[in-house]
Amino acid sequence: xxxxxxxTASPAAAxxxxxxxxxxxxxxxxxxxxxxxxxxxxxxxxxxxxxxSLGLASFGVFSLVWVTYGVLLSVSRGLAxxxxxxxxxxxxxxxxxxxVARSSGTALCVGAATGAVCLVAGLxxxxxxxxxxxxxxxxxxxxxxxxxxxxxxxAAGVGRKAFVNDVVWGVALVPAMVVAAHVGGVxxxxxxxxxxxxxxxxxxxxxxxxxxxxxxxxxxxGDHRDLGYRYLVENVALSGARQLRAYGLGAxxxxxxxxxxxxxxxxxxxxxxxxxxxxLATVAEAARVLRRxxxxxxxxxLMIGGGQAVGALLWxxxxxxxxxxxxVFVLGVVWHxxxxxxxxxxxxxxxxxxxVGAAVGLRALGAARRSLRCQLITSxxxxxxxxxxxxxxxxVGSAWGVATATVTGSALWWLQxxxxxxxxxxxxxxEVRTA
Numbered sequence: 001x002x003x004x005x006x007x008t009a010s011p012a013a014a015x016x017x018x019x020x021x022x023x024x025x026x027x028x029x030x031x032x033x034x035x036x037x038x039x040x041x042x043x044x045x046x047x048x049x050x051x052x053s054l055g056l057a058s059f060g061v062f063s064l065v066w067v068t069y070g071v072l073l074s075v076s077r078g079l080a081x082x083x084x085x086x087x088x089x090x091x092x093x094x095x096x097x098x099x100v101a102r103s104s105g106t107a108l109c110v111g112a113a114t115g116a117v118c119l120v121a122g123l124x125x126x127x128x129x130x131x132x133x134x135x136x137x138x139x140x141x142x143x144x145x146x147x148x149x150x151x152x153x154x155a156a157g158v159g160r161k162a163f164v165n166d167v168v169w170g171v172a173l174v175p176a177m178v179v180a181a182h183v184g185g186v187x188x189x190x191x192x193x194x195x196x197x198x199x200x201x202x203x204x205x206x207x208x209x210x211x212x213x214x215x216x217x218x219x220x221x222g223d224h225r226d227l228g229y230r231y232l233v234e235n236v237a238l239s240g241a242r243q244l245r246a247y248g249l250g251a252x253x254x255x256x257x258x259x260x261x262x263x264x265x266x267x268x269x270x271x272x273x274x275x276x277x278x279x280l281a282t283v284a285e286a287a288r289v290l291r292r293x294x295x296x297x298x299x300x301x302l303m304i305g306g307g308q309a310v311g312a313l314l315w316x317x318x319x320x321x322x323x324x325x326x327x328v329f330v331l332g333v334v335w336h337x338x339x340x341x342x343x344x345x346x347x348x349x350x351x352x353x354x355x356v357g358a359a360v361g362l363r364a365l366g367a368a369r370r371s372l373r374c375q376l377i378t379s380x381x382x383x384x385x386x387x388x389x390x391x392x393x394x395x396v397g398s399a400w401g402v403a404t405a406t407v408t409g410s411a412l413w414w415l416q417x418x419x420x421x422x423x424x425x426x427x428x429x430x431e432v433r434t435a
Contacts, residue, residue, distance in 0.1 A: 031159025035150065035166055042170040046177065047266040050189050051259070052332040053181055058128070059334060060250070060259035061186045065132045067239075067246045069143065072114045074235030076144040080106035081151035082231040082283075083224035086366055089155045089284035090291070097210055100152045102220040105212035107148035108141055115140030131187035139194020142201045145212065149204030154284050161207050169200035230368035234375040241379035245386035249398055252387065256337070257395040263331050263338030264345040264399070267319055268312070286364035297361055298421055305357020305410075309350045316346025337395070344399035348406045355410035358417040367420040374416045378409030 047066075051059045080103045088099040115137040122134030146169065153162040176192035205211065221228060250258045282304050289300050319342050327335035355378070362371040382405045389401025 031163055035154075035159055035163040038163055038166040038170060042166065042173055044266055045170075046173060046189075046193060047262065048330050049177055049181075051263060051266070051334045054186060054189070055333065057255055057259070058186050059262065060255035060257075061129055061132055062189060063258050063262035064129070064246060064250070064255075065136050065186070065190055066262070067243045068118070068133070069136060069140075071236060071239040071243050072110075072118075072140060073144065073147060074239040075114065075232060076107045076110040076147065077151070078232030078235040079110060079221060079228045080104070081148050082235070082363070083227045085151055085155050085283045086227060086287060086363060087224070089287040090157060093156075096152075096156050100155075100208065101210050101213040102216045104145060104148045104152065104210065105214040106217045106220050107144045108212050109214055109217045111141030111144035128186055131185070132190050135187045135190040136194065139191065139197065142198035143194055146197045146201040146204060148212075149201065149208065152208065152210075157284070165200050165204050165207065168203050169197055172196035172199040227366065227368050230372045234368070234372045237375050237379040241382040244383050245398070245402070248383070248387045249390050249395070252390045253394050253398075257390075257398070259334060260337040260341065260395050261345075261399070263334040264341045266331065267327075267338060267342065268315065268345055268349050282360045283363045286360050290364045294424065297364065298417070301357040301361035301417065303357070304360055305354045308353035308356060312346060312350040312353050316342060316349070319346070341396055341399040344396070344403040348399070348403040351403065351406035351408075351410045355406070355413040358410070358413035361417045362413075362420055365420050365424060367416075367423075370416045370420050374409075374412050377412055378405070381405035381409055 050062050054062065084099055084103040088096055091099075117137070118133050118140060119137030122130045122132070122137060124130070125133065146165070149165055150162040153159060153165070173193070173196045176196040177189070180188040180192035246258050246261070249261065286297060286300060289297050324335070324339075327339055331338060359371060359374075362374075382402060385401030385403075385405035386398045387401075389397035389399070391397075393400070
């Protein structure tokens with residue numbers, strides 16, 4: 001029987017526990033935002049520095065390398081770190097360490113395999129583009145391993161370590177970019193960017209005290225094939241759509257158009273970086289919400305997506321007020337063409353941001369089949385909108401086509417999340433893996 005004192009104390013204790021849980025969530029998400037701010041700043045500075053140093057055409061080549069890296073990064077995340085985030089967020093330390101050793105080893109293997117392909121293809125192609133891709137191939141293992149450490153730290157709820165790791169990369173970038181500017185050429189900048197990531201990847205091993213287990217890659221892939229292969233297709237569909245749009249835009253309008261789009265992305269960099277990397281903090285957090293209070297998952301996802309969308313719109317509005325002199329200072333000659341697509345680019349980012357909230361919820365639910373179906377549809381819309389718009393009205397038309405596609409795709413994501421939550425309520429018991 002409960003005593004009077006126990007009945008009196010229980011609400012306070014529950015309230016205290018609730019407040020503590022909210023503070024813990026806020027703290028973890030704050031580190032996520034801090035990490036994305038560091039990543040955003042370094043990406044922005046690299047892009048702006050390269051744009052000013054190389055001009056529009058060479059910056060277009062660098063942008064093609066960047067987009068290709070995004071595709072290969074999505075392969076690594078789908079096979080290695082997305083299953084880690086879904087199944088090993090907030091688990092016991094021993095289970096986490098075992099999983100991270102296997103997951104990071106998988107990321108390293110993916111980097112070695114895809115890097116070898118880029119190296120061979122680049123050397124075979126030759127020229128400015130070939131050299132740039134060969135340099136990407138050399139540095140891909142380090143780039144993918146560094147990203148794997150970030151996911152691992154957020155899965156453990158220690159986002160501060162991911163933040164520190166990104167800061168280390170940013171610091172290493174400074175002398176590397178200065179050297180690249182003296183050497184000249186797109187390849188030098190790609191190599192500087194990748195080698196500085198190797199510094200952060202090595203530091204990640206020191207931070208975690210874990211050595212990647214390359215020999216257990218097949219075991220990891222087999223244990224998580226129900227999620228990993230679906231996430232692989234889903235991620236590649238997303239990043240592959242961006243790559244197809246970039247290559248198609250270059251073929252239809254010219255490589256300068258690719259540089260223009262990348263310039264607009266740099267202007268929206270703070271929110272693009274948050275949009276592409278929110279999974280670092282929010283998928284792990286959504287998985288915790290699902291375990292503790294599943295009825296709150298929908299509201300949590302709406303707060304994430306809606307908050308990002310509002311932030312993107314406010315940032316885009318601020319860019320419209322940016323003086324031309326400031327824009328030229330940041331992007332050089334790229335500014336004049338990039339500024340013409342700020343409005344559609346902002347709407348596209350806002351639409352994607354809203355959809356990210358629903359995508360986070362589907363990842364936390366482990367509803368890989370639903371998220372895959374949704375991603376394939378939205379990727380087709382993205383490519384179709386971007387290329388049809390380019391045929392009709394060039395670079396500006398492509399930007400409006402993409403904006404329309406992302407807003408439509410966001411609605412599809414939320415419909416799928418609603419169906420997934422309804423299914424979860426009907427079948428609340430799910431398999432939990434801790435090893």
